[in-house]
Every structure is written in C-alpha cells, then in structure tokens.
Amino acid sequence: MAEYKLHCFAxxxxxxxxxxxxxxxxADWESVFVDFFNGVTRGDEYRGSTNEMGEAPVLEHAGxxxxxxxxxLHYLVKRLNRFGGKTEEEEIEILRWILFxxxxxxxxxxxxxxxxxxxxxxxxxxxxxxxxxxxAAIAVLEKRLTGRKFVATDELTIADISLCGxxxxxxxxxxxxxxxxxxxxxxxxxxxxxxWQHPYEMMPGHPLPSKT
Numbered sequence: 038m039a040e041y042k043l044h045c046f047a048x049x050x051x052x053x054x055x056x057x058x059x060x061x062x063x064a065d066w067e068s069v070f071v072d073f074f075n076g077v078t079r080g081d082e083y084r085g086s087t088n089e090m091g092e093a094p095v096l097e098h099a100g101x102x103x104x105x106x107x108x109x110l111h112y113l114v115k116r117l118n119r120f121g122g123k124t125e126e127e128e129i130e131i132l133r134w135i136l137f138x139x140x141x142x143x144x145x146x147x148x149x150x151x152x153x154x155x156x157x158x159x160x161x162x163x164x165x166x167x168x169x170x171x172x173a174a175i176a177v178l179e180k181r182l183t184g185r186k187f188v189a190t191d192e193l194t195i196a197d198i199s200l201c202g203x204x205x206x207x208x209x210x211x212x213x214x215x216x217x218x219x220x221x222x223x224x225x226x227x228x229x230x231x232x233w234q235h236p237y238e239m240m241p242g243h244p245l246p247s248k249t
Contacts, residue, residue: 041066044095047243050203052094053236054106060232062117070241110195131189134196145171150210182219
C-alpha cells in the first residue's frame with residue numbers, strides 16, 4: 038500500500054498539482070480514480086465519505102484526509118521537505134502566487150476550458166468574459182517570468198507547481214505558448230525535472246469514453 042493516496046482524474050489541473058509534486062519528489066503514492074464526468078463528486082456518497090465540498094483532489098496520508106490543492110501542496114512541503122521557501126519572505130511570496138493562481142489564474146482557465154472544450158458551448162458572452170480574464174492573468178504571469186527562471190524564488194517551488202496545473206493542456210483552451218515565450222520557457226524548465234509527466238499520463242481517466 039502506498040504512503041500517499043491521491044483521489045484524482047486526468048483532466049483535472051487542480052489534481053495534477055499535488056500529483057506532480059508527489060512525482061517530482063519521488064514520493065510513494067498512488068492514484069484513486071474519481072469519475073468526475075459521470076457525476077461522482079456530486080453524489081451523497083462522495084460528499085459524505087471523501088470530500089464534503091464535492092471536489093477533487095483529495096489526499097489521504099497518515100490517517101488524514103484533506104482537500105484543496107493549495108492546502109495539499111503546503112502540507113506536502115512540510116512532509117517531503119521539498120519545494121518550499123527557505124525564509125519567511127520566500128514563504129510569503131510563494132503563498133502570494135498560490136493565492137493569485139487559485140483566485141485569478143486557474144479559476145478562469147479551468148472554467149473557460151470546461152465550458153468550451155468539454156461542454157462544447159461555443160463562444161458565448163459568458164465564455165468571452167472568462168477568456169478575457171484568462172488572457173489578462175496569463176499576461177501577468179508572462180510579465181513576471183520575463184527574465185526569471187521560476188515564479189516566486191530562484192528555484193522550483195509549489196508556486197510553480199500550482200500555476201502550471203492546467204498549462205500543459207493549452208490546446209484545450211486555445212493558447213499558444215509561442216505567443217508567451219517566458220511562460221513557454223518556464224514550462225520547459227518544469228518539464229525537464231526528473232519525474233515530470235503530462236497529466237494525461239500521470240493520472241487515470243484519459244481519454245474520456247466516446248458518447249454514444
């Protein structure tokens with residue numbers, strides 16, 4: 038039995054964040070498939086036994102169960118002694134970028150991708166709103182990474198791991214990193230880390246079954 042269990046599914050960039058950290062750290066972990074697209078997370082059983090918020094990822098470790106990717110990443114820093122800040126100032130800077138990611142970056146990218154790629158809504162006033170917010174957030178990250186190797190410090194941290202959660206699936210939300218070269222170069226640095234895998238290779242549930 039693995040030391041860490043991560044309830045996840047391949048299409049979830051939020052689940053990819055702790056999965057990637059566990060893999061990069063060489064931790065002993067295994068995935069537990071969450072059948073999100075068939076409504077498992079909306080059911081009473083999942084909400085009663087796994088996560089009252091009805092979301093993935095969920096990490097199980099040492100008799101504890103926790104949700105929310107930012108909280109999980111923070112927990113793993115303390116357990117794995119990897120990818121955290123070396124000083125209080127660095128820890129605050131890492132937290133600053135994780136909060137930006139959760140509130141202004143992943144939130145818009147994930148919603149826009151879900152509507153246009155999975156729900157096939159086409160462009161609507163709602164998706165146009167999310168796309169504009171998404172592109173504005175991407176511009177912030179592009180500016181931040183210009184002339185820098187990593188987001189929060191000079192080394193890879195959970196800020197990078199959090200922010201890149203959806204970015205290896207860029208074709209599913211219509212962005213080319215050739216138009217954002219600082220982000221593109223940064224993602225290549227992340228990909229060069231030992232243990233890196235694409236989310237569709239790292240977690241279960243891809244490809245989605247064809248609808249009949």
